[in-house]
Amino acid sequence: MEPPISLDGEDIRNEKLKVLRSIRKLEPKDVILGQYKTSGGAKVDACLNGLTPTYFAAALYIDNARWDGVPFLIKTGLGLIKHQMEIRIQFRNVPGNVYHECIGHNMDRAVNELILRDVPDEAILVRVNNKVPGLGLQLDSSELNLLYKDKYNMEVPDSYEHLLLDVIDGDSHLFMRSDELAAAWNILTPILNEIDKDNMSVELYEMGGRGPVGAYYLWAKHGVRWVED
Known part of the structure; x- marks a missing residue:
């Protein structure tokens, strides 16, 4: 969001609302749904029907001057290898990088990242490439x-x-206002409608794994590689 004019709760929520309303319509092609299974391929929870997702990944875009063309990739799921909550900011390589031959094509080494971690332990991490x-x-x-x-x-x-x-x-600055909530639902409601119509497939992934393989193809399509710890 843009900087609010003050730290008052209403001013903060006004800016958050602007961002939510600027998010581009989410298309099914930019969404990956998953459901966990055992290593043998059977479903873990018998109560899960064929379209009950336990994993969600999406690529979002914010149509404003500051974030034009920048992909925001989100993922959340159950039964993954780690219980972790964080924000990762990946810095793009500058054009004409003279160190490209030294780095090679290994994107894990080429990406500089700022990581803001909330769970399991609050931390600020900076990953940089150095000589x-x-x-x-x-x-x-x-x-x-x-x-x-x-x-x-x-x-x-x-x-x-x-x-x-x-x-x-x-102090209400961390709480959502009703119009914020409505704007957030407007982003996801079209996808939920597609799920109800059986128009979206659910990819199985192993319990205790890293999630559906399709999520990694989604990151690659938008020019991002998820760097695992």
Whole structure:
């Protein structure tokens, strides 16, 4: 969102609403649905019907001046290898990168990232490509790590503790307004309608794995490679 004119809850929600209303209509071709299974291929939960997804991935675009052409890739799911919540910002390579021959075509090494992690441990991580010390010209990927629990000798409150305290204090800046909620549903409702019409397929993925393979093809289609830890 754009910077609000103040830290007042209404000003923050106004800017959040503008972003939600600027999100381009989500197309089924930019969505991957998945459902977990056992290693033998059977469904884990017998109550799941053929179209009940346990995984969702999508590529979103925000049609405004700041984010024009920048893909926002989101994924969430059950039964994955990790319980993790984070935002990853990948920086594009500059044109005419003279170090390209040193990096090669390994996108894991070529991508610089800023990672804002909320779960399991709050942290700010920066992954950068750097030259290895010495007389050669070898590049490596390094991580700068600010782990809150190590940096600050205090118990870090979880998200719900923050929200409950805000309720007591009458601070509403983290809460959604009704028009925000409606704008968010407008993004997903067309996809939900397609699911109800049996127009979208659900890809099976192994319980305890990394999710449907189709999600990685979706990232590649939009010029992004998901770098696994």
